[in-house]
Amino acid sequence: xxxxxxxxxxxxxxxxxxxxxxxxxxxxxxxxxxxxxxxxxxxxxxxxxxxxxxxxxxxxxxxxxxxxxxxxxxxxxxxxxxxxxxxxxxxxxxxxxxxxxxxxxxxxxxxxxxxxxxxxxxxxxxxxxxxxxxxxxxxxxxxxxxxxxxxxxxxxxxxxxxxxxxxxxxxxxxxxxxxxxxxxxxxxxxxxxxxxxxxxxxxxxxxxxxxxxxxxxxxxxxxxxxxxxxxxxxxxxxxxxxxxxxxxxxxxxxxxxxxxxxxxxxxxxxxxxxxxxxxxxxxxxxxxxxxxxxxxxxxxxxxxxxxxxxxxxxxxxxxxxxxxxxxxxxxxxxxxxxxxxxxxxxxxxxxxxxxxxxxxxxxxxxxxxxxxxxxxxxxxxxxxxxxxxxxxxxxxxxxxxxxxxxxxxxxxxxxxxxxxxxxxxxxxxxxxxxxxxxxxxxxxxxxxxxxxxxxxxxxxxxxxxxxxxxxxxxxxxxxxxxxxxxxxxxxxxxxxxxxxxxxxxxxxxxxxxxxxxxxxxxxxxxxxxxxxxxxxxxxxxxxxxxxxxxxxxxxxxxxxxxxxxxxxxxxxxxxxxxxxxxxxxxxxxxxxxxxxxxxxxxxxxxxxxxxxxxxxxxxxxxxxxxxxxxxxxxxxxxxxxxxxxxxxxxxxxxxxxxxxxxxxxxxxxxxxxxxxxxxxxxxxxxxxxxxxxxxxxxxxxxxxxxxxxxxxxxxxxxxxxxxxxxxxxxxxxxxxxxxxxxxxxxxxxxxxxxxxxxxxxxxxxxxxxxxxxxxxxxxxxxxxxxxxxxxxxxxxxxxxxxxxxxxxxxxxxxxxxxxxxxxxxxxxxxxxxxxxxxxxxxxxxxxxxxxxxxxxxxxxxxx
DNA sequence: CGGATCGAC
DNA sequence: CTATGTCGATCCG
Numbered sequence: 001x002x003x004x005x006x007x008x009x010x011x012x013x014x015x016x017x018x019x020x021x022x023x024x025x026x027x028x029x030x031x032x033x034x035x036x037x038x039x040x041x042x043x044x045x046x047x048x049x050x051x052x053x054x055x056x057x058x059x060x061x062x063x064x065x066x067x068x069x070x071x072x073x074x075x076x077x078x079x080x081x082x083x084x085x086x087x088x089x090x091x092x093x094x095x096x097x098x099x100x101x102x103x104x105x106x107x108x109x110x111x112x113x114x115x116x117x118x119x120x121x122x123x124x125x126x127x128x129x130x131x132x133x134x135x136x137x138x139x140x141x142x143x144x145x146x147x148x149x150x151x152x153x154x155x156x157x158x159x160x161x162x163x164x165x166x167x168x169x170x171x172x173x174x175x176x177x178x179x180x181x182x183x184x185x186x187x188x189x190x191x192x193x194x195x196x197x198x199x200x201x202x203x204x205x206x207x208x209x210x211x212x213x214x215x216x217x218x219x220x221x222x223x224x225x226x227x228x229x230x231x232x233x234x235x236x237x238x239x240x241x242x243x244x245x246x247x248x249x250x251x252x253x254x255x256x257x258x259x260x261x262x263x264x265x266x267x268x269x270x271x272x273x274x275x276x277x278x279x280x281x282x283x284x285x286x287x288x289x290x291x292x293x294x295x296x297x298x299x300x301x302x303x304x305x306x307x308x309x310x311x312x313x314x315x316x317x318x319x320x321x322x323x324x325x326x327x328x329x330x331x332x333x334x335x336x337x338x339x340x341x342x343x344x345x346x347x348x349x350x351x352x353x354x355x356x357x358x359x360x361x362x363x364x365x366x367x368x369x370x371x372x373x374x375x376x377x378x379x380x381x382x383x384x385x386x387x388x389x390x391x392x393x394x395x396x397x398x399x400x401x402x403x404x405x406x407x408x409x410x411x412x413x414x415x416x417x418x419x420x421x422x423x424x425x426x427x428x429x430x431x432x433x434x435x436x437x438x439x440x441x442x443x444x445x446x447x448x449x450x451x452x453x454x455x456x457x458x459x460x461x462x463x464x465x466x467x468x469x470x471x472x473x474x475x476x477x478x479x480x481x482x483x484x485x486x487x488x489x490x491x492x493x494x495x496x497x498x499x500x501x502x503x504x505x506x507x508x509x510x511x512x513x514x515x516x517x518x519x520x521x522x523x524x525x526x527x528x529x530x531x532x533x534x535x536x537x538x539x540x541x542x543x544x545x546x547x548x549x550x551x552x553x554x555x556x557x558x559x560x561x562x563x564x565x566x567x568x569x570x571x572x573x574x575x576x577x578x579x580x581x582x583x584x585x586x587x588x589x590x591x592x593x594x595x596x597x598x599x600x601x602x603x604x605x606x607x608x609x610x611x612x613x614x615x616x617x618x619x620x621x622x623x624x625x626x627x628x629x630x631x632x633x634x635x636x637x638x639x640x641x642x643x644x645x646x647x648x649x650x651x652x653x654x655x656x657x658x659x660x661x662x663x664x665x666x667x668x669x670x671x672x673x674x675x676x677x678x679x680x681x682x683x684x685x686x687x688x689x690x691x692x693x694x695x696x697x698x699x700x701x702x703x704x705x706x707x708x709x710x711x712x713x714x715x716x717x718x719x720x721x722x723x724x725x726x727x728x729x730x731x732x733x734x735x736x737x738x739x740x741x742x743x744x745x746x747x748x749x750x751x752x753x754x755x756x757x758x759x760x761x762x763x764x765x766x767x768x769x770x771x772x773x774x775x776x777x778x779x780x781x782x783x784x785x786x787x788x789x790x791x792x793x794x795x796x797x798x799x800x801x802x803x804x805x806x807x808x809x810x811x812x813x814x815x816x817x818x819x820x821x822x823x824x825x826x827x828x829x830x831x832x833x834x835x836x837x838x839x840x841x842x843x844x845x846x847x848x849x850x851x852x853x854x855x856x857x858x859x860x861x862x863x
Numbered sequence: 864c865g866g867a868t869c870g871a872c
Numbered sequence: 873c874t875a876t877g878t879c880g881a882t883c884c885g
């Protein structure tokens with residue numbers, strides 16, 4: 001059987017090979033052709049747990065696509081027409097607000113980590129190298145890429161592709177240092193530039209260009225670095241050659257807004273002789289200057305893109321990589337020309353999945369994306385199709401936003417299987433400790449703790465819990481996380497939880513306001529208590545009891561999880577001494593503590609000291625100094641008013657989604673969408689609707705638009721014009737700089753990541769199954785599976801019987817509520833069977849469980 | 864709010 | 873043997 005499979009596998013790979021194009025060994029001895037790369041990857045990957053999971057994910061995407069296609073079938077011509085009309089109305093508006101006046105530059109260091117390592121160890125030059133570890137690579141040099149060695153590929157596979165590959169371990173400190181050097185240069189051109197990771201940055205050089213116009217030549221002259229090793233000399237020569245070329249290669253200055261003075265170019269040649277170079281005043285020259293200076297300073301090359309907005313600039317920097325640059329003129333037609341045949345995958349934000357879904361609709365290039373705009377508006381969410389529209393029109397951010405406040409902080413680790421609960425708890429605690437440390441560095445406290453688990457089958461789960469009082473210390477976080485972990489352990493009991501990754505995240509941070517409030521109210525509150533002269537005589541027991549009472553009454557019981565008691569008992573399978581006591585009674589500073597204090601104070605009812613109290617729940621000052629009343633108030637707050645608190649916080653922290661579409665008023669036309677009419681009919685009651693009760697005619701709509709001619713386009717990204725634009729903030733790095741734990745490497749991906757190296761057959765060739773001879777229009781991945789299945793008819797039958805091809809029917813079994821989601825079957829509509837394309841993990845657990853005839857449900861999952 | 868997914872680096 | 877870590881956004885229930 002095993003042999004059979006092996007035969008099947010290799011014949012499958014060969015089949016793929018044969019159909020995928022026959023250009024053998026174009027790269028000659030120096031590399032591998034696509035077929036060989038795919039074959040090797042396939043061979044080393046097949047059968048692994050990872051691979052199986054990839055298959056599953058692939059299937060899920062296929063189901064999403066299927067669902068989308070079904071939706072598409074139901075769309076009537078009329079609906080499409082109406083959508084077209086509406087979208088085009090929006091297009092007009094967007095077009096009107098097109099802003100071409102910014103000059104955005106995207107700088108991207110070439111193969112950054114690899115380049116740094118090569119620079120520091122010339123031995124590596126000319127060799128294929130990658131940076132990372134045997135389990136994961138961050139980047140590779142261009143030589144290695146010819147062998148198919150790419151970022152986000154595990155090292156051991158890379159080694160098979162390229163046995164001579166040298167893998168250099170990561171050295172973040174070094175990269176950071178180089179990055180800093182580069183940033184020093186960038187800051188001269190735009191003090192507000194926006195770094196992205198260590199190797200990329202956006203600049204808005206509009207101001208610089210203006211000033212630059214008046215700069216004397218000497219200010220634009222830069223010298224070659226002369227103190228040199230042999231290598232460096234060589235580099236310099238190459239450099240000057242390159243810039244010489246670039247500098248004089250008929251640059252399209254004709255349509256430049258900032259046309260350089262004639263003299264700029266004329267003198268350059270002479271200056272070169274003197275070991276220096278003078279750059280012109282236009283954007284391209286300025287960017288060449290930046291790249292030149294970067295190379296002189298760091299011996300590393302960068303690529304750059306220049307365009308009217310960030311999206312375009314980024315795509316431009318990709319164009320002439322490595323060590324090149326490209327500019328899109330700030331003209332509408334230039335933008336559209338650039339996009340015309342550009343594959344959507346090149347667009348930042350369009351990843352593997354979106355690409356595949358759009359491809360199913362026949363959309364590959366940006367112009368096709370535009371052509372299908374009406375259809376897309378019916379098939380995708382509003383955020384999505386608006387984004388698509390922006391893309392196809394070449395619209396993007398024309399200014400660089402400061403990083404907003406961070407929204408979450410997390411840490412996670414991958415390890416070889418851990419299945420002992422005890423180890424899992426201590427690991428969890430460790431993660432909480434690290435996280436707490438980082439949180440405190442930034443003075444953050446959050447209300448939501450999320451636990452992330454990945455089992456040995458690579459299935460990822462997250463479990464979150466939001467508490468009332470914010471957490472920030474190890475103990476506080478762990479108090480929440482351990483419960484989440486506990487529930488997951490219970491869930492699979494008596495089988496062990498077999499995990500390969502655990503992570504902890506804290507989110508829902510308090511705003512500055514809230515922090516101050518909390519601080520003030522707590523301290524004043526406690527101070528009040530102290531002045532009353534309260535004594536600590538509470539026994540732990542009574543605390544616990546009070547605690548439980550409160551929790552039962554409190555909002556959803558979310559904070560004081562009902563399961564706490566159960567968990568207390570359950571955790572005795574851990575080392576009793578340490579764990580139980582630590583798990584349960586450590587939280588002197590945990591949220592619980594607050595309640596304790598509350599009780600202590602409020603218990604002292606007969607005290608008669610005059611003080612103003614601030615309620616720790618609603619933060620309101622209490623007019624009464626009567627402790628009994630205060631006590632009652634707090635009780636009320638804890639019981640009833642929580643909703644109010646929650647809501648007000650919700651309101652203040654959430655922006656409303658702006659809706660730019662004029663109201664969909666055409667009731668006489670059929671529903672705009674099969675399913676989501678709500679999204680077309682905007683919630684935005686913009687003036688236009690009142691002015692134009694029936695915005696049916698095109699003239700009317702044109703009217704609407706000209707009424708507010710230069711209305712700033714509100715970008716789909718809400719932050720763009722957010723209220724915090726004015727907040728002058730320094731750029732603080734969001735990344736946790738973690739330098740501990742050498743066996744848990746932290747990697748960073750800088751280029752061509754996207755994990756798309758995995759079976760991505762970019763070619764469009766139709767795959768024909770060598771067994772059943774049918775054309776397979778699926779991905780290589782699915783194709784592979786198909787052939788496997790074909791090779792074994794019996795298996796096919798069996799799978800069919802077990803309903804493995806879920807295109808038809810299977811129902812949720814509420815008995816398998818793995819995710820803790822109580823999803824009853826209030827829906828009896830049979831068509832619901834089709835509605836389950838977006839399988840959640842828990843759902844797919846039930847699916848799998850069903851497959852196995854419910855013999856085992858969860859066990860097999862964590863097997 | 865919680866959970867999953869996507870996408871970026 | 874051996875398939876990352878961190879973050880934001882979005883969608884759905």
